[in-house]
Amino acid sequence: MHLVVCVKQAPDTEALIKLKPDGSGIEEAGIKWVMNPYDEYAVEEALRLKEKNGGDVTIVSLGPARAMESIRTALAMGADKGIHISDPSLDRADAFVAASALAAAIKSLPHDIILCGQRAIDDDSGQVGSILAELLGVPQLTIIMKLEVAGGVAKAVKAIEGAQVVLESALPCVVTAQKGLNEPRYASLPGIMKAKKKPVDVKNAAALGISVEQKARIIKMMPPPQRAAGKIIQGDDPEAKARELVRLLREEAKVI
């Protein structure tokens, strides 16, 4: 079974995000970069599918030079090879451009299942997996919490509002990973050593034959709205404090 995983490097969840003074983007200095957490679930799931069915796992990442670190992390977890799409013209790729680049790279690979994260925690857009599926002309199973593959079909469970849905799809298909899908493994020391020797192809936009215009454009970034300072309800008596809280929620905040 040929498995492909799209991995994006993103700021660590703890990272402070500072904006450039002109609001054109974020200051990258000092940020610790990690593999997008949802992509860890995608890599883990691919590795488990390979362990069960045989085959190979290819990691594809679009990003600047540093994105190679996330590819190496995935190789250290057990993936077989990588493709690093690196091109300054793609540094500000929107979802459509990113998916176009990934699709161009994946088209030339054998693929039964393509795994993505359900969302990248930098742009928080949650679009690339579906656009990629459309560009590859394959079905999609998104925000998946459980996956079983047998007899050429993928069976998946996803949570919707107030219910769980069991879906079935023919292969090849795109699956986007949600937390709960699995518990990602850590890279072992031998894994890290081996990863250094695994092949990673570096490709630019010309090599992939893509020239796609960005379609979603950020015109300005700004800090989040400030919240007014809160009130700590003083006192020693839990009952009195509870009553005061309930009064404030009714009379001042008017939310109950």
Add this chain to the structure above:
Amino acid sequence: MAQEVWIVAEQRDGVLRKVSFEIASAARRIADELQTDVAAVLLGSGVSALAGALGKYGVDTVYVADGPVFQNYTTEAYAAAVAKIVKEKDPAILLLPASVQGKDLSSRLVGKLATGMASDCTELRIENGKLVARRPMYAAKCFADVVIDGTPQMASLRPNVFAAVEMPKAGTAVAFDAAIDPASLKTKVLEIQKESGGKVELTEANVIVSGGRGMKGPENYALIEELAAVLGAAVGASRAAVDAGWRPQTDQVGQTGKTVSPNLYVACGISGAIQHLAGMSSSKVIVAINKDPDAPIFAKADYGVVDDLFKVVPEITKAAKELME
């Protein structure tokens, strides 16, 4: 006349979801600014009669594809149907809910229509005749204003953020043939397992009471559930509580859980880690109950009670119950 503003309405089991009225209202406001009409696309089986209900929230025309192939949502059938009518009528703006279904459908449509989308938006405005959508990024550590250079200009809107405002229009239903061959579909819905007993969905709830590691064990969530019952609230949890196996994954609020925007969020025994704040910082009013006065949650809270939650929460339940009666 300027090109229209469109929405894709969401229904389940023949009932329009509240978020459909929220996006209809948002579309109406924008369309009025652009002096154009609002149309909705509605897909389902036996749903034609719902057009009138959309009209109440400002929709002029409802394009309905009604048939068994749309009984349950599938990406393939729904995306093909919406793309077909959108290509034919060429609206300027297309809005969808950022619900679970809306996220799946809208992103597939971005691919089919080869356009761009601002996802999970919290504000919309018109500038020089173009849509400007504001959305959180980096787990709401910053916001961005986004314009779409493709057609239609797409945005998905976060549930529970845009007000549903009644603004009666005709809501005339126009049937269209989506021409979907059921045999061609590569995915199918095998089963839908509904959660038992009228649970309030977190992403749609007006009030949420959440418990974290401070709850000490799954059995103590009865305290949270009692308060939630009095307030008509949904129950949420921190990742610590979910990973400990005390609460299901679907209850998790935060960066790797749900993003919620209730009017009131009550955090009990939750420290307020940045990843938790990522999921609930757009709540209108935040209450924190924590015995540690230095817990970071207090920096975000509108109202804080520093005390043992096991003493305070039952008293809040009692006081709220008296108030409600």
